[in-house]
Amino acid sequence: xxxxxxxxxxTALRAALGAAVAAGAxxxxxxxxxTAAHADTDVRPPARAAQHTQAVQVTxxxxxxxxxxxxxxxxxxxxxxxxxxxxxxxxxxxLETAARDGGSTTSYKNAxxxxxxxxxxxxxxxxxxxxxxxxxxxTHAKWFEANQRFGTAPKPGAVVxxxxxxxxxxxxxxxxxxxxxxxxxxxxTTIEGNTGxxxxxxxxxxxxxxxxxxxxxxxx
Numbered sequence: 001x002x003x004x005x006x007x008x009x010x011t012a013l014r015a016a017l018g019a020a021v022a023a024g025a026x027x028x029x030x031x032x033x034x035t036a037a038h039a040d041t042d043v044r045p046p047a048r049a050a051q052h053t054q055a056v057q058v059t060x061x062x063x064x065x066x067x068x069x070x071x072x073x074x075x076x077x078x079x080x081x082x083x084x085x086x087x088x089x090x091x092x093x094x095l096e097t098a099a100r101d102g103g104s105t106t107s108y109k110n111a112x113x114x115x116x117x118x119x120x121x122x123x124x125x126x127x128x129x130x131x132x133x134x135x136x137x138x139t140h141a142k143w144f145e146a147n148q149r150f151g152t153a154p155k156p157g158a159v160v161x162x163x164x165x166x167x168x169x170x171x172x173x174x175x176x177x178x179x180x181x182x183x184x185x186x187x188x189t190t191i192e193g194n195t196g197x198x199x200x201x202x203x204x205x206x207x208x209x210x211x212x213x214x215x216x217x218x219x220x
Contacts, residue, residue: 054129060157060218063131067121067178067191068202075198080110084120084193093119093133101136108135114176115140117193117200118159121178122216130216137161137176144214145170152212154182159214160190166208173211177203 075082085108088094094105108116115137122131134140141161144150154160158179163172177192186207193200 055217055219056127056130057219058125058127058130059220060155060216063121063125063127063157063216063218064178064180064191066125067117067200070117070121070193070200071191071202073193073200075113075194078110079112079198082113082117082193084116085109085111085113087120087123088113088116088133088135091123091133094135097135097139111135112194114192114194118176118178127216127218130218131159132214138171138173140176141170141173141212141214149215149217150212151215152210154179154188154207154210154213155215156181157216157218159216160188160205161211161214162205162209163211164209168211170211179213182207 073082073084075085089105089108094108098105098107113135116135118131118140119128119133119135122128122133132140132143134143140159141150144159156179160177160179161170161173162175162177163169164174165172175192175195177190177195180189180191180202182188183204188205188207188210190203190205191200192203195201195203
């Protein structure tokens with residue numbers, strides 16, 4: 001069912017982008033509703049160079065409000081059709097990442113989209129220079145690392161990167177979303193795209209699955 005659709009979409013993306021090896025199985029990560037996590041991975045080598053970031057007049061609360069307003073958005077039976085994928089496909093960044101990874105920008109239309117969701121929120125709140133934009137969660141995390149804004153403390157509005165295996169290796173990242181709050185009991189409340197049954201949802205995640213956090217510099 002859903003996992004089969006995901007496998008099909010990821011296989012098609014790998015073929016379109018010229019990837020050679022499939023990455024990891026989907027596992028772990030249970031929401032309040034008990035549905036399985038939806039991974040957003042690729043196998044292309046990430047770019048390491050830092051990108052220039054500019055200060056923004058956007059607060060963490062504004063970013064989370066925009067993310068929260070997308071809850072319930074659902075992909076179609078092919079794993080695509082969301083406004084996040086549609087936007088990314090036509091963005092300048094899609095041209096850059098397709099040139100980096102190989103393939104065509106149209107490959108993103110049905111690709112796993114959790115990093116595209118985070119990128120879309122950054123674009124539509126005016127915080128893109130702080131949140132970054134990419135279709136590949138590993139590269140997205142390494143962009144924060146290259147800009148010396150990656151760490152291990154959860155903060156509201158931070159971009160949180162997960163590995164279902166519990167690995168702390170950035171190359172093992174499976175998924176990405178936004179931190180809403182640290183629940184203080186070994187779990188986080190998050191908002192994520194491409195999760196559950198291919199939706200934007202608010203989730204509860206164990207901190208044991210967190211690889212780390214990217215820190216946008218928001219307005220106070």
